[in-house]
Amino acid sequence: MGVETTARVIVADGQSLVRQALRIALEAQPDLDVVGEAHSGCQAVAEASRAAADIALVSMELPRCDGIEVALRISQEVAHCQVLVIGQNGDPHHVLEALEAGASGYVSRDQPISELIEALRAVRRGETVLPQTMLGSVLRTLISRRREEREAAALLSTLSKREREVLTLLGGGLGHNEIARELYISPETARTHIKGILLKLGVHSRLEAAALARKSGLAHEAEGANA
């Protein structure tokens, strides 16, 4: 007898017909057991926890909170449960967002059911799964994102320590008066710092500067420090 146990799966999709079809297909497999169903994102998180699921098979287009948010919440709240997202083929950004949110894989609605079943098994083995045909576009998107991050980091390295502090607060949505209060400086000084930051970064608005900070990871550093 093998050591591998049956994987407990929950199926989350907004359409009852899809859920039932998936249940029938998965329950025909000796190593997959459908232990719950959900018709919304919130219900998917609750079901994954209640049923002690090993894998949540989650539609990207769920009502209320989508597949990406479900992946994020399950990875935070139901630690032992892996998430496999089902979405429309073609958008590598969606795939990356799902993986970054904590999903272990992504399958396309265009794929045959046999590939979905294999994907569930691969996820159970701890592998990362995505449609083979999307590998190139996902890698290309990842590379281009990394380049943007490096360029943003290079630009941010031209800022002084104080300017980085101001930019971090700006990224958190604070105005110049709030930044001044936070850093014990005058609003005029805060405004001067902001002008200097925009000039050095070559951007025209606070919003663009904040977006650059996010790309470079500066905003995440701040979140981490504040946590």
Add this chain to the structure above:
Amino acid sequence: MTEAECRRPVRRAGLRQHRVTSGVTLVEVGTHRAHRLNHTAAAIWDLCDGSTSAQEMVEAVCDLSGMPPDVIEEDVAGILSQLDREKLIVWNEG
């Protein structure tokens, strides 16, 4: 940056690409010689645009798969070397 990191592979001109279930078939326009690439090799070949270095490819695959860099480096180098042997890519220096 090392010399190896500066080298960037480029897809060779004169190849026609056909998507098949198992990956991609590349056909040389003049000779009709066919080369079959599996999905992983096809993805790496697709990244050979003359501006993406092998190092960037390795980093992206590591990010995606969560596999250690030394394993991925070996895999990517192996695929690029095979593409080079079959003259499906050329190299841009720096």
